[in-house]
Amino acid sequence: MVVATLASLFLFSPNAKKESNEAISSVAKKENTSQEATDASKASEIKKKKEEEIQKLKEQLASLDSKVAESEKLVDKLKEETAVPKLDIEALRNNDLSSLKGTWRTASGKEFVINDSINESSEIYAIGYRDGQKVESTYELKVPKGQERPKSDTASFGIWPKGLMAGGAVLYAIPRGIVKSAGQYTDQSNTAEDRLVAGQSPSMFTEPENFYYRVKPDTSKLEEEEKNLAQLQAEREAIKTSLESKEKKNNN
Template identity: 85%
Template sequence: MTKKNFEEKNDSKSTVSKVVKGTSPSKIRGKFFKIKVYIGIAISLLVVAILASLLLFSPNAKKESNEAISSVAKKENTSKEAIDTSKASENEKKKEEEIQKLKEQLTSLDSKVSESEKLVDKLKEETAVPKLDIEALRNNDLSSLKGTWRTPSGKEFVINESSELYATGYRDGQKYESTYEITFSKGQGRRNSDTASFGLNPKGIPVGGGYMIAVPRGIVLESAGQYTDQSNTAEDRLVAGQSYPSMLTEPENVYYRVKPDTSKLEEEEKNLAQLQAEREAIKTSLESKEKKNNN
């Protein structure tokens, strides 16, 4: 193959020319049409992309986007505020209910405490043990003698407001009962200046009787010869008999005041103390909650 023949055979122009020469006009037009379509589509996509980019990064787009975000945030905040307000309202209502409940409890306790205090005062009055008032006794006021007096041997004196003494005891195994009228005796009071002496006159009987000495606690009766006071000087006492020495020889026949049963009073005092403690606790809690609620 000569050089000329080789160049002619491999020359591109010669090849294209041959292809063109070997291809029909209709096919050539079809190929160019497709190329134009592809180019048009590519240009359209590029334009859309450019416009989208411009819209996305334009001030108006950003503003609208920010407004949308702000609107969503505002709605969320409004919703949160509504929830918070609802919770606050619920908590406030709950606090008010608690305060109202405490007020009702306090009112109830005030009433109970008042009733208990009245009962305690009444029981104290009923169980009060008067102290012998020597000056009053010497002025014929026998109120401090009122009550029941009993000896260790079982004898009793019951003294009423009418200055009567109702005596019971046993003699030779037999129970006896007597009623005496109490009269103040000045002469017998000279022996013991801190005591008061009385005559005991049997009612309905013209003869008999004796006398009685009221001895306040802490006072020791004066000795009579070899006889000394052997009674319980820590208590108020009554001694009675026919003679002063005989009163000192029989300590088992000394009368001591019978103290009333105070168990009910003690029980009610404990109940009152408990009610007062509960009231104080409720009152403190109420004041604390009202203070917090006002702040």
């Protein structure tokens, strides 16, 4: 009876209750600490993953910036190479022949080839056909004294077979939009294009096959690269938008 009473007193004494509560509290603290550590670890992993994603996007953006810059340079280069110059009548009348450069061709395939050295050499390389045979020749171009006449819509030159004084003709450079006429003879060419025509009689204007039109360069490579550039720019914009969104969320 005495032992039971002592045990009862011990179990329900204030010290026993305190020790029991402390034990429970200690277990709870350990559990909370463990949960906090787990939560912190998960948060750290999530943060690390987000930072890795952001870093990856930054690297992709830097790579695309470089590719876009390279593509833009190539497009500019190809545009320059395939640019079709317009006849500059004022410059031609002042003996600057650079706007004549290029290949000019008639409907029947005859050609005038005028290279980059036209201002130094004043030579025109010509390809024609006689009796079905290809004939190649070189002409010298000379600016007539009357070239300085004001307010002319066209430019004219004398051309002779190189090394010869006979067999000359007049070469007219006619810009797009201009209709050339001489008395009763009216221009029958495609006036929407720059063109050249050479001959010894005004009747040459009435024969469409006499007119040489500038041969347009092949722009397929330029068009392909422009499409590639547009795709790269779209990809870069998508990556940039995604990066900005993730950085904004990561900072909140």
